[in-house]
Amino acid sequence: MSELHPILSNDAETALDKTGRLASRGRNGVQAARWIERGMALAAGAIATAGHAPFYFAPLYVIAIVILVRLLDAAALRPKRIAAAFGLAWWFGLGHFASGLHWLSAAFSYDFGAWGIVFGAGAVLALAAFLACFWGAGGALAITLWTPDARRVPVFAIAVALAEWLRGIAFTGFPWLLPGYVWPAGEPISQSASVFGIYGLSALTLFFAAAPVVLLDRTINLAARLKWICIPAVTFATVWSWGSMRLAGHTPTALGQPVVRVADSGMSQADKWAERPDQEWRVLQRYLEASGSAREADIVIWPEGAIPSMNSYTLENTDLMGALGAGMGERTLVLGLTRRMQRGERSFHYNSAVVIDNSDGVTRVGDIYDKHRLVPFGEYIPFWRLFGALNVAPLQRIGTGFEPGAAGPRRIAVEDAPAATILICYEAIFPGLAPNGRERPGWIISLTNDAWFGEGVGPSQHFAIARYRAIESGLPMARAASGGVSAIIDANGRVVAANWGGGFAQASLPPALTETAYSRLGLASVATLLLILSIVRFIPLNGRARGPSIAAGPTPARQLFPSKGSR
Numbered sequence: 001m002s003e004l005h006p007i008l009s010n011d012a013e014t015a016l017d018k019t020g021r022l023a024s025r026g027r028n029g030v031q032a033a034r035w036i037e038r039g040m041a042l043a044a045g046a047i048a049t050a051g052h053a054p055f056y057f058a059p060l061y062v063i064a065i066v067i068l069v070r071l072l073d074a075a076a077l078r079p080k081r082i083a084a085a086f087g088l089a090w091w092f093g094l095g096h097f098a099s100g101l102h103w104l105s106a107a108f109s110y111d112f113g114a115w116g117i118v119f120g121a122g123a124v125l126a127l128a129a130f131l132a133c134f135w136g137a138g139g140a141l142a143i144t145l146w147t148p149d150a151r152r153v154p155v156f157a158i159a160v161a162l163a164e165w166l167r168g169i170a171f172t173g174f175p176w177l178l179p180g181y182v183w184p185a186g187e188p189i190s191q192s193a194s195v196f197g198i199y200g201l202s203a204l205t206l207f208f209a210a211a212p213v214v215l216l217d218r219t220i221n222l223a224a225r226l227k228w229i230c231i232p233a234v235t236f237a238t239v240w241s242w243g244s245m246r247l248a249g250h251t252p253t254a255l256g257q258p259v260v261r262v263a264d265s266g267m268s269q270a271d272k273w274a275e276r277p278d279q280e281w282r283v284l285q286r287y288l289e290a291s292g293s294a295r296e297a298d299i300v301i302w303p304e305g306a307i308p309s310m311n312s313y314t315l316e317n318t319d320l321m322g323a324l325g326a327g328m329g330e331r332t333l334v335l336g337l338t339r340r341m342q343r344g345e346r347s348f349h350y351n352s353a354v355v356i357d358n359s360d361g362v363t364r365v366g367d368i369y370d371k372h373r374l375v376p377f378g379e380y381i382p383f384w385r386l387f388g389a390l391n392v393a394p395l396q397r398i399g400t401g402f403e404p405g406a407a408g409p410r411r412i413a414v415e416d417a418p419a420a421t422i423l424i425c426y427e428a429i430f431p432g433l434a435p436n437g438r439e440r441p442g443w444i445i446s447l448t449n450d451a452w453f454g455e456g457v458g459p460s461q462h463f464a465i466a467r468y469r470a471i472e473s474g475l476p477m478a479r480a481a482s483g484g485v486s487a488i489i490d491a492n493g494r495v496v497a498a499n500w501g502g503g504f505a506q507a508s509l510p511p512a513l514t515e516t517a518y519s520r521l522g523l524a525s526v527a528t529l530l531l532i533l534s535i536v537r538f539i540p541l542n543g544r545a546r547g548p549s550i551a552a553g554p555t556p557a558r559q560l561f562p563s564k565g566s567r
Helices: 005-051 058-076 081-100 102-144 152-167 188-216 222-249 279-291 318-328 384-388 425-429 457-473 517-521 523-537 556-560
Strands: 259-264 299-301 332-343 346-357 364-370 420-424 443-449 477-482 485-489 495-500 503-508
Touching: 005 058, 005 081, 058 081, 058 102, 058 152, 058 188, 081 102, 102 152, 102 457, 152 188, 152 523, 188 222, 188 457, 188 517, 188 523, 259 279, 259 485, 279 318, 279 503, 299 477, 318 346, 332 420, 332 443, 346 420, 420 425, 425 443, 425 457, 443 457, 457 477, 457 485, 457 517, 485 503, 495 503, 517 523
Parallel strands: 259 299, 259 477, 299 332, 420 443, 443 477
Antiparallel strands: 259 503, 332 346, 346 364, 477 485, 485 495
C-alpha cells in the first residue's frame, strides 16, 4: 500500500490540476462572454445615434434598443443582476453619447490648434462616461421590476425615461439626445410633445422601440406574442393619427403679422474673432448686408454674440451704436452681445440679448435679457475656487466667465410685434422655460452661436431640439444661428423659412396656438403617461411556453438571438 501511495498522490494531483485548468478556462470563457456583451452594448449605443438628426434612421434606433433589452435579459439571470444591468446600460450610453456628441471636440480647436482634437476627444469621452451613468441607472432601476415576458417592455421604457428626466435636471442638466428626438419636429408623432412634452414622448419612444423584442421571446407562444404586440402598435397608430389631424387643423395664417428676418454674417468663429483693430466694424458690415433694407422686414434678429467684443463693448461704443441704427433704418433689431456692468472695481459680464428700437430714426435700447442658464465650462467654471487655482478658463474666454441673469426667460417687449420670450443658445434645449398663463408671450426668439462646432451634426441636432420648444409651448419661433440653421418655425414645429451658413431667412411671423396641455400641466402630464404605461406591467399574460427566456450558455449571440432551430 505504501508503494502505491505516491502513484495515487500523483493521480490526485493530476486530477486537481486538470480541474483547476478547466475552472480557469471556464472563468476566462465567462469573462470573454462578458466583454462581448459590453462590446455589443457599446456598438448598439453608437448605432442608436443614427436615429437622431440629421440622419433620422429610426429602424437602426429600434434595433439598438432591442439589443439593449436582450442584454438586460441576460443580466436578469445573474446573481448580481442590478450591477450587471447598470454596467451593460452604461456601456450602451457610452457608445451613444461618445458618437452623438463627438462634435463638441471641434470647440477645442480654437484654443489648442492641432492639439484640439486630443483635448476635445478626451473631454467628449469624459462627458460621455458621465452621461452614460444615467442610462446605467435606468437599466438598474428596470431590472428591479424585470419580468421574463413582454411586460418588461413598459418597465424598461418607464425606468429609462425617468433616468433621462433626471439627466435633464441634475447638475444644471444636459437633455441632449433624448429618445423622443428621433422623431423629426413638425411631423405627426412629434405633436404628442404638445401634451406630454419631450420627456413623455421619450417614454413613448422607448416603449415603441423596445416592443419588437417580444417577437424574439420563447416564454410565450407566437399567437400570444402577436396579440401583445398589438398594444404598442395600436398606441403608435393612435398617436400618429392624432398628430396628423392636429397638423391638418393648424394651417398657419399670418395676416397682419410682422415680417421677421433672421440674419447671419456667414463668418467662421476664427474669422469673427480675428484680432484686428477694426474687427467690430467688419462684422457689423456683414450683418447689415444680411439684414437688407427697411422695406423688406419689420423686425431683424441677429444671433448670440453677433458683434464680438474685441476692442470695445457694443452698448458702450456710441459710434458703433450710431452706425448700427443708421444701417438698420426704421426697424426693430434683436441681437445677442456681451454686456458689461461695473460694480465698484469689478467688471461683470453677461451673455445678453438686447432689443434696439429704431422705428422713428432714433436708436434706443429697449428690454435686455441676460442668459440665465449658462453652459458649464463653456461660459462659466463650476467650483471656481478649485479650478481657478489650476488656471482653467471657460471656452468663451470672458474673464472668469459670464454671470447668470437674475431670472429665467420672461416676456420681452418688441416694438410692432407681440411680446416675446428669448432663449439664448443652451437654454433652447430645456423644455418648459417659456412662461405660461398671464405671462405667456406671443412667440419665442432663439439666439445661438453654433459656429463653435463646425458644419457637422452638432448644429443640426441643436436645430432639431430647439424646434420642439415651439411644439411644447404652441408658440412660433424665430431662430438666428451663427454657423447653424437660421429659421422661422411655426407653432407645430414646422419650418416656414430657413437658411444655413450666412445670409438670411424671412417670413411673416406665424400665429401662436392656444396654450398647450403641456404648458398648463407640465410634468403632471408626463407622470400621467408613466402611470398608464405602468398599468401594462401588471396585465396578465396567457400562452406561456416552457423554458427560460434566455438559453443557458456563455455565448452572448446564442443567448440573445436564438436561431429557429434552437431550443
